[in-house]
Amino acid sequence: MDGLRGALLIGGTSSDAGKSLVVAGLCRALVRDGVRVAPFKAQNMSNNSVVTADGGEIGRAQALQAYACGLAPSTRFNPVLLKPGGDRRSHVVLRGRPAGDVGAADYVRRRTQLASIVADELASLRDDYDVVVCEGAGSVAEINLRASDIANLGLARGADLPVVLVTDIDRGGSLAHLFGSTAILDAADQRLISGFVINKFRGDQSILDPGLVRLGELTGRPTLGVLPFAENLWIDAEDSLAVPVGRRVGPAGGDGDPGATRLSVAAIRLPRISNSTDVEALACEPGVDVTWVDDPGSVVAADLVVVPGTRATVSDLGWLRDRGLGAALTARAARGAPTIAICGGFQMLARTIDDPVESAGGRVDGLGVFDIDIVFHPDKTLRQVTGVVDGEAVTGYEIHHGRVERSAERDWIATDPAAVGADAGAIRGGLRGTHIHGLLANDRFRRVLLRQVADEAGKHDFVVAADTEVDAVRAAQVDLIADLLVAHLDMGAVAELIATGPTPGLPTITHLLS
Numbered sequence: 001m002d003g004l005r006g007a008l009l010i011g012g013t014s015s016d017a018g019k020s021l022v023v024a025g026l027c028r029a030l031v032r033d034g035v036r037v038a039p040f041k042a043q044n045m046s047n048n049s050v051v052t053a054d055g056g057e058i059g060r061a062q063a064l065q066a067y068a069c070g071l072a073p074s075t076r077f078n079p080v081l082l083k084p085g086g087d088r089r090s091h092v093v094l095r096g097r098p099a100g101d102v103g104a105a106d107y108v109r110r111r112t113q114l115a116s117i118v119a120d121e122l123a124s125l126r127d128d129y130d131v132v133v134c135e136g137a138g139s140v141a142e143i144n145l146r147a148s149d150i151a152n153l154g155l156a157r158g159a160d161l162p163v164v165l166v167t168d169i170d171r172g173g174s175l176a177h178l179f180g181s182t183a184i185l186d187a188a189d190q191r192l193i194s195g196f197v198i199n200k201f202r203g204d205q206s207i208l209d210p211g212l213v214r215l216g217e218l219t220g221r222p223t224l225g226v227l228p229f230a231e232n233l234w235i236d237a238e239d240s241l242a243v244p245v246g247r248r249v250g251p252a253g254g255d256g257d258p259g260a261t262r263l264s265v266a267a268i269r270l271p272r273i274s275n276s277t278d279v280e281a282l283a284c285e286p287g288v289d290v291t292w293v294d295d296p297g298s299v300v301a302a303d304l305v306v307v308p309g310t311r312a313t314v315s316d317l318g319w320l321r322d323r324g325l326g327a328a329l330t331a332r333a334a335r336g337a338p339t340i341a342i343c344g345g346f347q348m349l350a351r352t353i354d355d356p357v358e359s360a361g362g363r364v365d366g367l368g369v370f371d372i373d374i375v376f377h378p379d380k381t382l383r384q385v386t387g388v389v390d391g392e393a394v395t396g397y398e399i400h401h402g403r404v405e406r407s408a409e410r411d412w413i414a415t416d417p418a419a420v421g422a423d424a425g426a427i428r429g430g431l432r433g434t435h436i437h438g439l440l441a442n443d444r445f446r447r448v449l450l451r452q453v454a455d456e457a458g459k460h461d462f463v464v465a466a467d468t469e470v471d472a473v474r475a476a477q478v479d480l481i482a483d484l485l486v487a488h489l490d491m492g493a494v495a496e497l498i499a500t501g502p503t504p505g506l507p508t509i510t511h512l513l514s
Contacts, residue, residue, distance in 0.1 A: 001033045006498040007040075007126055009156045011136035011193075013167040013177035018199035020061040021233070022166050023135045025481035028068040029491065030131055032482065038129040039065030042118040043080040043111070043137050043151040045090065047274035047311045050438075051397035055382050056096020057081060060277055061135070064236045068478045079121045080114055080150070082107075085272065085311045085358060095121075098380050112148045119158055131498055134161065141181040146189075153189040162194040162497040170200035170229060175211050182219055183509040194503045195224040197489065202229045220507040225489030235280050235477045243276045245269050249290040250283030257287070261462045263454060265290040266302035268345070271319055272312040275399075278342055279306050281440035284473045285450065286465045296328035303457035304338045305329070307345030309437065313402060314359040317348045317366065326367050333369040336429040338453045340440075341369075346426075346433035347402045350374045357401050370426050370433055371408040376401045385436050387415035389425075392445040396438035404435075413439075430456040441470045 010026070012019045023039055030037045041062050048060035056075035063073040075096030083091040090107070092099040095117070102110060125132045137151035140163065146153065156163050165181060167174040182193045196215070201208065205226055212223045231252035243249075249267070267279045269292040282304075283290040290306075291298070299305050307329070310316040320326040329349070332339055341349050349369035355361055357376040366374070384397045389412065404426075412425030412432055425434035430453070440446050447464050454462035485491070497503070 001030065001035055001495055004030070004035050004495055004499055005130050006501070007122075007132040007134060007159065007161055008494070008498050009134040009136055009152075009161045009163045011140040011152055011156075011163045011165050013139055013141070013165060013174070013181045014171075015138050017168045018166045018197075018227070019135050020065070021481055022164075022197060022199070022227075022485065023133050024061075024065045024068045024478055025485040026133050026494070027065050028478050028482035029486050030133075031069055036130040037069045038071065038125045038132050039069060039077050039135065040122055040125055040132050041078045041135040041137070041151070042122070042155050043082065043114075044078050045082040045084065045137065047083050047272065047309075048277055049081060049083070049093075049275065049399060051382050051384050051399060052096060053384065054096070055384075057093050057382055057399060058096060060236060060275070064474075064478070065133075065135075067474065068482075076121055076125060079118055080111070083274070083311050091311070096382075109148075111150055115150045115154065115158070118150045118155060122155070122159055136163075139181065140165065140193075141184050143184055153185065153192065156192045157189065160501055161192065162502040163192045164195045164197055164224060164494070164497070165193060166197045166199050168200050169198050169208075170202070174198060175215050178215060179218055179509070182221070187508045190508050191506060192502045193221060194497055194506065195222050195493065197224055198226040200229040201226050219509055222490075222493070224493055225485070227484055227488050230480070230484060233477060233480060234283075235474055236277055243269060243273065243292050245292050245294045247292050249279055249292070250288075260287055261459050262287045262289055263303045263450070263457065263459060263462055264301070265304045265306060266293045266298045267291065267306045267308060268299070268320075268325060269294050270308060270310045270316045270345075272310045272316055274309040274311045274344065275342070275437045276308055278308055278437055278440060281446060281470045282306070282450075284470050285446070285468050287462065288450070294323060294325070296324040299325055299328040299332065303459060304340065304453050305332060307339065307341040307348065309342050309399075310344035310348075312358065313344040313347045314353060314355050314361050314364055316344065317353070317364070320348065320367070330367055330369060333367075333431055336431070336456070338430040338456045339369075339432065341433040342439075343398075343400050343435050343437060344402075346370075346435060347374045347400075349431075349433055350404075353402070355402070369431060370428070372404050372426060373406040374402045375405045377403055381435070385415050387413045387436075389413050389439075389445055390448050392442070392448055394436075394439055394442040394445045396436035396442075398435050399437065400435050402435075443469050446470075 044059035050063040058078035062078040081093035350366035355376040409426035412427035
């Protein structure tokens with residue numbers, strides 16, 4: 001693909017349709033062909049985020065897409081990030097920096113002012129790279145938001161981008177979704193919809209093909225590919241829809257010696273969970289079974305419990321108590337059973353939480369597992385971290401308003417620069433807590449930790465794999481996505497769209513009006 005230059009937008013018929021996956025795969029496939037590629041998502045709504053080298057914050061999916069391009073995460077790739085803290089309000093991150101909280105109605109008014117920022121960032125990326133692969137947000141058919149849209153057709157129309165629509169056929173109704181999502185748009189927006197992609201197809205495609213032929217007749221648009229359902233794609237899930245209760249995290253069918261001793265990990269599926277990807281590093285390990293749970297029985301029975309981050313610490317603390325999970329966690333603490341709490345999860349295990357920022361609820365009692373006090377500050381801590389745990393070097397990142405103001409616990413992690421109070425962690429027996437995300441992705445540290453956890457759980461014959469590398473697993477996942485696209489997507493047609501823009505002469509669908 002020598003000389004390829006341009007951009008396109010991968011839109012969806014819904015959230016979690018596969019947009020992030022297709023963008024990552026396209027980026028990787030193009031990079032393997034020698035194209036200089038950058039990802040771009042004008043506006044993302046996700047509580048899964050990472051910290052960039054300059055102390056900014058972007059969506060986790062854009063960090064994975066940057067990884068697929070061989071690039072470090074940058075705030076350029078996701079200039080607007082919304083982090084939901086409740087059903088009605090979200091925290092706004094603009095060019096990587098906190099920019100206040102908004103409700104749905106006032107954000108609609110505000111984001112019209114963000115259009116120029118988004119357009120400038122995209123133009124800058126197009127100047128610096130051969131190809132920019134853009135990802136839309138949610139569904140392109142949210143016509144109630146079209147007037148102020150900056151992520152879907154608003155972005156595509158402003159930059160004259162061809163749009164490829166992705167749909168998840170595993171949910172059902174995909175042919176109607178593709179037709180309806182196109183037909184409901186006005187004529188100028190329909191002009192940009194240049195093709196369709198079916199995602200997560202199972203079975204015999206010959207049964208689907210007549211529907212694709214009819215879809216083409218009705219819309220005048222080609223289906224560019226049918227991507228098969230791939231059970232072994234699982235790492236770096238962004239959307240909360242990808243972490244349902246009861247879902248086992250990791251490769252399909254398990255791994256490791258089926259006759260060997262295994263460790264069970266219960267990851268609590270909080271309502272406002274953030275950075276759910278922290279547990280994926282554990283799931284990379286042979287013999288470690290990680291499952292999302294929301295019941296006390298699973299918390300009591302597991303060898304290890306992980307309490308992940310949350311965008312609503314006080315609210316999710318109340319949920320823990322209401323579900324009986326709070327009592328189950330304190331019972332684990334009383335017997336010293338292995339527990340790891342990360343960021344918001346760490347905060348919920350404190351003696352007290354004083355939060356005038358996130359919940360504006362003031363001081364509340366935590367679960368009291370750790371003898372620490374948390375105070376929320378208006379200034380968010382955003383930083384990459386290096387440190388040492390049990391003699392092993394570790395790296396990670398922090399994203400939090402709550403800080404440890406007082407601690408009677410032993411520090412778990414020694415960081416550089418030194419954290420405020422015990423923000424980098426606390427440890428007492430089998431209980432461990434930290435504000436650092438990404439800690440479990442450190443391979444040597446994780447092996448030492450799993451050996452400790454297995455002994456604490458009484459599973460002394462558990463064998464920790466000596467060669468698991470999270471980065472290698474992530475690279476293999478990204479290459480697998482790219483391989484799927486190369487095998488099942490018309491890459492030539494996609495390259496032509498990138499190079500030439502929206503397909504000229506596409507018909508406007510008027511079937512619904514006639």
